[in-house]
Amino acid sequence: MTDQQIATAAGDAAPGADAPLFRHAVRLASFPRGGVAAVFGASGGIGAALSSALAEGGHFNAILCFSRSSDPAFDLTDEASLARASEAVAAAGDVRLVIIATGMLHEGDAQPEKSWRELDAARLARAFAINATGPALLMKHLLPRLPRAGKAMLAALSARVGSIGDNRLGGWYGYRASKAALNQLVHCAAIELARRSPDAICVALHPGTVATRLSAPFASASGVAPVEAARHLLGVIDRLKPENSGGFYDWRGMPVPW
Numbered sequence: 320m321t322d323q324q325i326a327t328a329a330g331d332a333a334p335g336a337d338a339p340l341f342r343h344a345v346r347l348a349s350f351p352r353g354g355v356a357a358v359f360g361a362s363g364g365i366g367a368a369l370s371s372a373l374a375e376g377g378h379f380n381a382i383l384c385f386s387r388s389s390d391p392a393f394d395l396t397d398e399a400s401l402a403r404a405s406e407a408v409a410a411a412g413d414v415r416l417v418i419i420a421t422g423m424l425h426e427g428d429a430q431p432e433k434s435w436r437e438l439d440a441a442r443l444a445r446a447f448a449i450n451a452t453g454p455a456l457l458m459k460h461l462l463p464r465l466p467r468a469g470k471a472m473l474a475a476l477s478a479r480v481g482s483i484g485d486n487r488l489g490g491w492y493g494y495r496a497s498k499a500a501l502n503q504l505v506h507c508a509a510i511e512l513a514r515r516s517p518d519a520i521c522v523a524l525h526p527g528t529v530a531t532r533l534s535a536p537f538a539s540a541s542g543v544a545p546v547e548a549a550r551h552l553l554g555v556i557d558r559l560k561p562e563n564s565g566g567f568y569d570w571r572g573m574p575v576p577w
């Protein structure tokens with residue numbers, strides 16, 4: 320693990336941060352002080368901003384930032400790499416906060432499907448591997464490592480378009496379906512987690528429309544900056560309680576229909 324991968328509460332810059340100073344850092348005072356926070360997908364737009372905000376906030380002793388190019392690196396399609404990264408998190412102290420900020424909407428030439436005519440088995444499998452199976456395996460390796468007492472949380476970034484109840488436009492089959500699967504996986508895991516760690520929380524969060532690589536080809540000018548999205552998400556993370564575990568919430572903390 321290099322210095323860059325551990326941005327400490329002393330204020331080391333996290334990788335990929337474009338705006339390191341958060342004037343209104345979220346205090347995260349609902350979590351016991353100290354311990355470890357980890358961001359998976361720290362090279363992404365929202366993940367980098369979350370990493371910086373956590374370092375700036377100074378609440379946790381260590382902020383571990385993982386990506387496909389960190390040390391150790393992880394790839395969501397390689398369970399051994401997820402196990403290694405999870406071990407590194409647990410070795411750093413009490414695991415208080417894990418944010419899975421990975422995700423895929425388009426990759427290479429593969430754009431989200433506009434019609435059933437574009438459905439393709441390999442592309443669907445890839446969407447599920449990255450948006451659902453990979454995060455599920457991270458939950459497998461990390462949820463048993465959350466402390467048995469005191470607030471701790473695993474938050475997986477989902478998307479409102481994964482809501483079946485909210486789907487009025489259709490399209491984006493693979494992304495929508497894989498995010499709906501992620502939501503179900505989070506809900507299942509939260510039920511099991513409650514038996515072991517009653518103070519712990521496992522949730523799916525919708526970050527809002529955010530100006531990142533993922534949204535660039537689609538988002539209108541209304542997408543917020545990643546720095547702002549990170550502040551919103553950490554505010555929700557600070558407010559969520561054990562009774563909210565298993566839920567799907569947006570950046571304001573409002574429940575999103577399944």
Ligand SMILES: NC(=O)c1ccc[n+]([C@@H]2O[C@H](COP(=O)([O-])OP(=O)(O)OC[C@H]3O[C@@H](n4cnc5c(N)ncnc54)[C@H](OP(=O)(O)O)[C@@H]3O)[C@@H](O)[C@H]2O)c1
Nearest residue numbers: 360362363364365387394395421422478528529531533534
């Ligand atoms: N931006 C929005 O408007 C928006 C809206 C709703 C939901 N979301 C959700 O928010 C989350 C973060 O999105 P973002 O906008 O920050 O996207 P982003 O900038 O494209 O970041 C995506 C992240 O996922 C990582 N990733 C992709 N495939 C991976 C793999 N196989 N193994 C490991 N990491 C992988 C990327 O790593 P590399 O850097 O190595 O590619 C990157 O760190 C996603 O779950 C997304 O669905 C975003």
